Amino acid sequence: xxxxxxxxxxxxxxxxxxxxxxxxxxxxxxxxxxxxxxxxxxxxxxxxxxxxxxxxxxxxxxxxxxxxxxxxxxxxxxxxxxxxxxxxxxxxxxxxxxxxxxxxxxxxxxxxxxxxxxxxxxxxxxxxxxxxxxxxxxxxxxxxxxxxxxxxxxxxxxxxxxxxxxxxxxxxxxxxxxxxxxxxxxxxxxxxxxxxxxxxxxxxxxxxxxxxxxxxxxxxxxxxxxxxxxxxxxxxxxxxxxxxxxxxxxxxxxxxxxxxxxxxxxxxxxxxxxxxxxxxxxxxxxxxxxxxxxxxxxxxxxxxxxxxxxxxxxxxxxxxxxxxxxxxxxxxxxxxxxxxxxxxxxxxxxxxxxxxxxxxxxxxxxxxxxxxxxxxxxxxxxxxxxxxxxxxx
Amino acid sequence: xxxxxxxxxxxxxxxxxxxxxxxxxxxxxxxxxxxxxxxxxxxxxxxxxxxxxxxxxxxxxxxxxxxxxxxxxxxxxxxxxxxxxxxxxxxxxxxxxxxxxxxxxxxxxxxxxxxxxxxxxxxxxxxxxxxxxxxxxxxxxxxxxxxxxxxxxxxxxxxxxxxxxxxxxxxxxxxxxxxxxxxxxxxxxxxxxxxxxxxxxxxxxxxxxxxxxxxxxxxxxxxxxxxxxxxxxxxxxxxxxxxx
Numbered sequence: 001x002x003x004x005x006x007x008x009x010x011x012x013x014x015x016x017x018x019x020x021x022x023x024x025x026x027x028x029x030x031x032x033x034x035x036x037x038x039x040x041x042x043x044x045x046x047x048x049x050x051x052x053x054x055x056x057x058x059x060x061x062x063x064x065x066x067x068x069x070x071x072x073x074x075x076x077x078x079x080x081x082x083x084x085x086x087x088x089x090x091x092x093x094x095x096x097x098x099x100x101x102x103x104x105x106x107x108x109x110x111x112x113x114x115x116x117x118x119x120x121x122x123x124x125x126x127x128x129x130x131x132x133x134x135x136x137x138x139x140x141x142x143x144x145x146x147x148x149x150x151x152x153x154x155x156x157x158x159x160x161x162x163x164x165x166x167x168x169x170x171x172x173x174x175x176x177x178x179x180x181x182x183x184x185x186x187x188x189x190x191x192x193x194x195x196x197x198x199x200x201x202x203x204x205x206x207x208x209x210x211x212x213x214x215x216x217x218x219x220x221x222x223x224x225x226x227x228x229x230x231x232x233x234x235x236x237x238x239x240x241x242x243x244x245x246x247x248x249x250x251x252x253x254x255x256x257x258x259x260x261x262x263x264x265x266x267x268x269x270x271x272x273x274x275x276x277x278x279x280x281x282x283x284x285x286x287x288x289x290x291x292x293x294x295x296x297x298x299x300x301x302x303x304x305x306x307x308x309x310x311x312x313x314x315x316x317x318x319x320x321x322x323x324x325x326x327x328x329x330x331x332x333x334x335x336x337x338x339x340x341x342x343x344x345x346x347x348x349x350x351x352x353x354x355x356x357x358x359x360x361x362x363x364x365x366x367x368x369x370x371x372x373x374x375x376x377x378x379x380x381x382x383x384x385x386x387x388x389x390x391x392x393x
Numbered sequence: 394x395x396x397x398x399x400x401x402x403x404x405x406x407x408x409x410x411x412x413x414x415x416x417x418x419x420x421x422x423x424x425x426x427x428x429x430x431x432x433x434x435x436x437x438x439x440x441x442x443x444x445x446x447x448x449x450x451x452x453x454x455x456x457x458x459x460x461x462x463x464x465x466x467x468x469x470x471x472x473x474x475x476x477x478x479x480x481x482x483x484x485x486x487x488x489x490x491x492x493x494x495x496x497x498x499x500x501x502x503x504x505x506x507x508x509x510x511x512x513x514x515x516x517x518x519x520x521x522x523x524x525x526x527x528x529x530x531x532x533x534x535x536x537x538x539x540x541x542x543x544x545x546x547x548x549x550x551x552x553x554x555x556x557x558x559x560x561x562x563x564x565x566x567x568x569x570x571x572x573x574x575x576x577x578x579x580x581x582x583x584x585x586x587x588x589x590x591x592x593x594x595x596x597x598x599x600x601x602x603x604x605x606x607x608x609x610x611x612x613x614x615x616x617x618x619x620x621x622x623x624x625x626x627x628x629x630x631x632x633x634x635x636x637x
Contacts, residue, residue, distance in 0.1 A: 235507070252444060
């Protein structure tokens with residue numbers, strides 16, 4: 001089990017930082033799409049359609065990272081199946097987008113193309129209802145939540161924790177991937193669902209639709225961040241963290257760990273489902289490879305690289321790692337995995353607090369330099385200098 | 394007066410080894426009881442049985458007349474049995490104040506905890522406890538950074554705000570300096586009367602200084618029970634324990 005230092009408890013500074021992070025998300029979510037839609041292409045301020053799609057995608061990943069950090073960093077539950085929850089949300093939205101194509105598919109049939117190809121005559125029962133957007137969105141949250149709840153109930157009740165829990169989650173996502181690969185399961189087999197046309201009547205090819213989706217995703221990220229922060233700041237959040245550090249003591253204090261873990265775990269899965277539902281219309285495809293065990297491991301890497309147990313770090317990690325990935329996989333396709341591996345090793349060894357810790361360290365060094373300078377010019381030094389943050393044990 | 398806790402003919406075995414053998418023990422409200430015995434006598438197993446960590450193979454445990462033999466740990470804790478572990482167990486990532494807040498008596502459900510706020514009474518009770526355990530100055534420090542003895546007191550403080558009817562304390566002075574031991578004696582003495590306290594301890598001087606009644610365990614059974622003076626002169630006790 002990867003054990004990192006417990007993060008310092010919540011203080012006023014964290015509240016301001018979370019307000020700041022949420023505000024930045026909202027601002028970016030508003031400004032980038034507006035620049036894309038309102039400025040002509042030759043304007044230096046113009047944001048390209050490519051960048052909008054990329055930012056939208058990365059923002060979806062950031063939602064997943066925040067959800068992951070919530071349950072890993074604060075509740076100590078390392079999930080290796082968060083990509084499954086993400087994919088389930090994506091599939092729910094994908095099914096809706098397939099259904100609203102109508103008869104414009106390759107085969108001009110009311111059925112999705114892959115069903116015609118498999119020579120199916122009618123829609124399987126579990127595809128009913130997905131023609132309604134509201135239902136599909138509900139299912140994008142409900143299905144991952146349900147899967148997480150049922151799995152979590154049995155796992156937490158049997159007191160499976162630590163690496164054992166992680167390994168079981170990895171098996172779950174692998175099993176789900178094999179299930180979705182089958183044509184007979186009815187989700188398009190290894191091709192998955194693709195060739196979407198419209199969402200709520202807006203053509204998905206239109207840059208304005210893309211810009212709107214990007215903006216909605218940004219707002220969702222801000223909301224996710226604020227929600228997770230609010231839970232962590234509540235007494236329930238402190239119980240979760242206490243459980244991470246001393247579960248037996250929590251139990252003997254009268255708290256039922258199963259209900260707390262289930263709550264955090266299910267909430268995290270639902271947020272991943274929401275991210276998946278936002279992701280699929282923007283990238284235009286969902287297939288079982290999303291459920292690969294390695295995808296879930298990558299999510300854990302984003303969080304570890306950014307800084308576990310900080311939320312803001314997870315968000316940062318998701319953007320940094322994925323920006324690097326989208327650049328490197330184009331420029332140096334073979335080098336990417338080496339870079340990712342090296343990054344993870346370096347962070348684990350020398351930066352247990354992740355990039356956020358490095359940034360905070362830089363800030364502190366600058367603060368120290370400034371304070372020394374003041375002390376030299378105007379002695380005696382101010383007695384009320386801000387105390388250094390508690391050292392992490 | 395009815396007994397607060399009745400342990401009735403409890404037997405527990407691990408792989409054929411009988412950790413507790415038909416053990417029977419009764420505690421009256423307000424009592425301060427010491428449980429002593431050589432290693433492997435079943436002291437910690439008894440604690441585990443009472444708090445629900447281990448299930449007995451046979452026998453029942455009643456608390457305030459209610460059968461608690463099959464309840465889960467957190468349910469037993471909510472009924473009013475608190476436990477202090479042998480090693481100091483606090484929440485290292487939380488401040489001293491937050492440690493006390495988390496153990497304060499009250500709703501322990503997840504949805505109540507999401508909106509829970511400390512009432513004025515609760516806050517005052519926490520502050521009084523901080524004074525009692527001598528950590529008022531450290532209320533904002535991370536519990537993980539406290540010294541060993543301070544952690545022990547913090548854990549006792551956490552049990553105090555939990556307001557248990559019955560308090561089980563496992564080796565409270567192990568690894569403490571003489572000064573720390575004296576302070577712990579004071580804290581425990583101040584509890585007796587208001588709470589029923591059971592102390593498991595190896596340190597005989599400590600037991601002598603605090604106990605009214607002593608129960609000696611040996612090989613999973615009660616060997617002797619009574620005031621310290623009588624127990625000390627019991628030849629069987631001298632043979633298995635004190636004489637060693």
